[in-house]
Amino acid sequence: MLSYRHAFHAGNHADVLKHLVLDQLLIYLNQKDKPYWYIDTHAGAGVYALTEGYATKNAEFATGVARLWQRNALPEPIASYLQHVLALNPDGALRYYPGSPQLAAQRVRPDDRLRLYELHSSDFTLLQENMSPLGKRVLVDKSDGFAGLKALLPPPPRRALVLIDPPYEDKKDYQRVTKALEDALRRFATGIYAVWYPQLQRVEWQLMLEQLKRLPVKGWLNVSLQVEPPHPDGFGMYGSGMFILNPPYTLHPLLEQLMPWLVQTLGQGAGSRFVLEQQAA
Numbered sequence: 001m002l003s004y005r006h007a008f009h010a011g012n013h014a015d016v017l018k019h020l021v022l023d024q025l026l027i028y029l030n031q032k033d034k035p036y037w038y039i040d041t042h043a044g045a046g047v048y049a050l051t052e053g054y055a056t057k058n059a060e061f062a063t064g065v066a067r068l069w070q071r072n073a074l075p076e077p078i079a080s081y082l083q084h085v086l087a088l089n090p091d092g093a094l095r096y097y098p099g100s101p102q103l104a105a106q107r108v109r110p111d112d113r114l115r116l117y118e119l120h121s122s123d124f125t126l127l128q129e130n131m132s133p134l135g136k137r138v139l140v141d142k143s144d145g146f147a148g149l150k151a152l153l154p155p156p157p158r159r160a161l162v163l164i165d166p167p168y169e170d171k172k173d174y175q176r177v178t179k180a181l182e183d184a185l186r187r188f189a190t191g192i193y194a195v196w197y198p199q200l201q202r203v204e205w206q207l208m209l210e211q212l213k214r215l216p217v218k219g220w221l222n223v224s225l226q227v228e229p230p231h232p233d234g235f236g237m238y239g240s241g242m243f244i245l246n247p248p249y250t251l252h253p254l255l256e257q258l259m260p261w262l263v264q265t266l267g268q269g270a271g272s273r274f275v276l277e278q279q280a281a
Contacts, residue, residue, distance in 0.1 A: 006044040006045070006048070006099065006123075006167075007045065007048045007049075007053060008057060008058065008060070009058075009060050010048035010050065010060070010061060010097045010099070011048070011050060011060065011061030011064045011065040011066070011097040012060035012061060012063065012064040012065075013060075013063060013064045013225065013227045013239075013240070013266045014064075014196070014198065014225075014237065014239075014240035015061075015064060015065065015097070016064050016065055016068065016081075016262070016266065017223070017224075017225045017240055017241070017242060017262070018100070018165065018196045018240070018242060019081055019084070019098075019100065019103055020077060020078065020081045020258075020262075021194065021223065021242045021244070021251070021255075022100060022103060022104070022163060022194065023077070023080055023081045023084065023103060023107070024077060024248075024250075024251060024254060025161055025192060025194060025244070025247075025248065025251070026038070026103075026104060026107040026108070026161065027080070027107070028248040028250060028251075029159065029161060029192070030107065030109065032159075034157060034159055035109070035111035035112050035113070035157045035159065036112055036113075036155075036157055036159035036160055036161065037112070037113045037114070037115060037152070037155040037156075037157065037159070037160040037161075038104045038108060038112065038113070038114045038115070038160070038161050038163075039114075039115045039116075039149065039152055039155075039160055039161070039162045039163070040100055040101055040104070040114070040115070040116045040117065040145070040162075040163045041117050041145025041146060041148070041149055041162070041163065041164045041165075041166070041180075042117065042118065042145050042164070042165050042166045042167070043099070043100065043101045043116040043117055043118045043123075043127055043140070043145075044099045044100070044101070044118060044123055044127065045099060045118075045122075045123040045126035045127055045130065046098075046099050046101045046102045046105075046126060046127045046130035046131060047088065047096055047097070047098055047099060047102050047126075047130045048096065048097045048098075048099060049095065049096055050094060050095055050096060050097055051095050061094075061097060063227070063266065063268065064266065065082075065085060065094070065097060066094060067265055067266055068082060068265065069082070069085070069094050070092065075257070075258055075261055077254060077258055078258070078261075084098050084102070084103045084106050085097060085098060087106060088102075100163055100165070101114065101116050101127065101130070101131060101138075102130060105131065105133075105134055105138070108137070110137070112137070113137055113138070113139075113155075114131070114134065114137060114138040114139070115138075115139050115141070115148075115152055116131065116138065116139070116140045116141065117141050117142075117143060117144065117145030117148045118140065118141075118142065118145075119142065119143065119144060119145075121142070124140065124142045127140050128140050145164075145166075146166075146176050146179075146180045149162065149180055149183075149184055150183060150184075150187070153184055153187040153188040153191070154187055154188040154191075155188070155191075158188075158190070159191075160188065160191045160192070161191070161192045161194065162184065162191055162192070162193045162194065163194050163196070164177055164180065164181070164193065164194070164195045164196070165195070165196035168197070168198055168204075168205075171202075171204055174204040174205065174207070174208040175208075177195055177208060177212075178208060178211045178212065178215075181193055181195070181212065181215060181245065182215065185215060185216060185217065185245070189216075189217070190246065191245075191246065192244065192245070192246050192247065192248070193244065193245040193246065194242055194243070194244045194245075195212065195242065195243040195244075195245075196240065196241070196242055197209070197240065197241050197242075197243065198237045198239075198240050199224060199226060199237060199238055199239035199240055199241065200236075200237055200238075201230050201231070201235070201238075209222065209241075209243060212243050212245070213279070215245065217245045217246055218246060219245075219246060219247060219278065219279050219280050220243065220244060220245050220246075220247065220278065220279050221243070221244045221247040221251055221252055221255075221276075221277070221278040221279075222241060222242075222243045222244075222275065222276070222277050222278070223241060223242050223255050223259065223274065223275065223276050223277075224239055224240065224241030224242075224274060224275045225239055225240060225241070225259065225262055225263065225266065225274050226238055226239030226271060226272060226273050226274070226275075227239055227266050227267050227268050227272055228267075228268040228269060228271050228272065229270060229271030230271075238271070241275070247278070252276070252278050255276055256276060259274040259276055260274070262274065
């Protein structure tokens with residue numbers, strides 16, 4: 001569906017978790033000199049304004065990144081993630097928020113490459129503009145990221161991080177995630193694959209997790225952050241998670257230390273909690 005605009009949700013609690021994990025995965029890949037590809041199947045616009053336009057409708061960033069902004073004594077991984085936000089807001093006023101492609105653009109090295117997919121016409125145009133400083137290191141494709149992934153794997157350097165975070169407005173997206181990963185693992189079994197998912201009062205995301213846990217990989221990690229109880233009316237996202245295939249061994253102990261802090265900082269009362277589970281390689 002092409003109605004979804006991530007700008008409505010930019011900088012919310014789900015973005016904090018997603019981008020915190022993404023940042024740690026990129027840091028891990030940067031530890032080796034060998035280049036890698038960053039592939040984003042649903043890239044969005046890249047950068048989002050928080051003080052005007054869509055983001056002001058519900059101001060979801062107020063209970064997300066704004067709760068971390070300009071705090072003292074931050075855990076190091078949080079401070080590292082916030083450096084990407086600070087790069088867009090050097091005067092200290094929180095006006096812009098980096099999407100996943102912009103965060104990756106700040107982490108990748110000269111020999112690394114970005115491959116970004118975005119179907120929404122307006123977001124595609126914005127993404128092209130926001131990624132233009134990277135020149136030939138980035139390709140922005142106005143096509144379906146699920147289909148595009150097939151053409152990219154395996155990547156020439158045999159190292160890659162793939163982020164899959166569709167809007168899930170269409171219930172078929174849950175099955176498309178699983179099928180895309182089944183195919184991706186046949187083509188490139190050693191890649192790092194990170195799947196973002198929403199926690200909603202519907203069974204599809206839970207069924208998807210069970211399917212992901214059965215995929216033929218050496219290891220996986222699942223982390224979720226629930227910030228409030230499910231809504232009484234049955235609508236709305238009350239938490240989110242990241243499911244990583246072939247995660248780095250450093251990620252679980254880091255999140256084990258960090259998630260209680262995130263619950264305390266981003267939680268909105270009773271029902272706030274986290275889940276952290278893994279199948280070790």
